[in-house]
Amino acid sequence: MCESTNIRVLIADDQSLVRGALAALLGIERDIDVVAETSIGSEVVELVRKHGVHVALLDIEMPGMSGIEAAAALTSAGLSCRSIIVTTFGRPGYLKKALTAGASGFVVKDTPPEQLAEAVRRVHAGHRVIDPTLAEESLFTPDSPLTEREIEIARVAITGADTREIAKQLHLTQGTVRNHVSSIIAKTGAGNRYEAARRAKDSGWI
Structure with missing residues (x-):
C-alpha cells in the first residue's frame, strides 16, 4: 500500500471546542489529515517531530508557550514544518511578531472553512497566507516602541x-x-x- 501523501496537520489551541471544530472542518478534506492536537504551546515541537507534521495551526494565547513563541521554536529547531497562526486576536502587532518568528500564515478564527483548508495547502506548498484586512492594517501600524x-x-x-x-x-x-x-x-x-x-x-x- 502506498504511503499517504496527505498534508499532516497539528492543531494547538487551549480551547478544546475550538480544537475540535478545526479538526472536524479540516477532517472532511481528502488531502488533509489532522494527526495531532494539543492545548499547550510548549508541546508543539515535540509533537511535530513525533507525528511528522507538515503544517501546525497555532493559537496565540496558550499555556507554556504562546503560538508565536511556538512558531519561533519550530524555526529554531530547523524543522520543515510550516506554521499558521489561527487566532481571535487579529492585531497588526501580532502579525508582525508572527512573521518575524517564522510563521508562514496568519488568519483569524472566523475564516470560512474552505479558505482555512486552502491556507493549509498554500502554506504547505511554500507560500505565505495572510488575512488581507490585517495585512493592510499592518502597513499603517507602527512597530512596538517598547523595550x-x-x-x-x-x-x-x-x-x-x-x-x-x-x-x-x-x-x-x-x-x-x-x-x-x-x-x-x-x-x-x-x-x-x-x-x-x-x-x-x-x-x-x-
Whole structure:
C-alpha cells in the first residue's frame, strides 16, 4: 500500500471546542489529515517531530508557550514544518511578531472553512497566507516602541498587579519598575499602568 501523501496537520489551541471544530472542518478534506492536537504551546515541537507534521495551526494565547513563541521554536529547531497562526486576536502587532518568528500564515478564527483548508495547502506548498484586512492594517501600524523589559512589565501590569507586585515577580526594585511604567505610559499615551498595558496588548505589542 502506498504511503499517504496527505498534508499532516497539528492543531494547538487551549480551547478544546475550538480544537475540535478545526479538526472536524479540516477532517472532511481528502488531502488533509489532522494527526495531532494539543492545548499547550510548549508541546508543539515535540509533537511535530513525533507525528511528522507538515503544517501546525497555532493559537496565540496558550499555556507554556504562546503560538508565536511556538512558531519561533519550530524555526529554531530547523524543522520543515510550516506554521499558521489561527487566532481571535487579529492585531497588526501580532502579525508582525508572527512573521518575524517564522510563521508562514496568519488568519483569524472566523475564516470560512474552505479558505482555512486552502491556507493549509498554500502554506504547505511554500507560500505565505495572510488575512488581507490585517495585512493592510499592518502597513499603517507602527512597530512596538517598547523595550523587552517594558514588555515584561506590561505583561504583569495587565493582570492588575501594583508596583510592588510587579517588582517582586520580576525581581526588580520598585524604583526601576516605576521608571519603566512611566516610559510605557508615555509611549502609549495612557493615563495609568493598567490602561497602558491594555493599549499595548490591543496593539499586539505584548
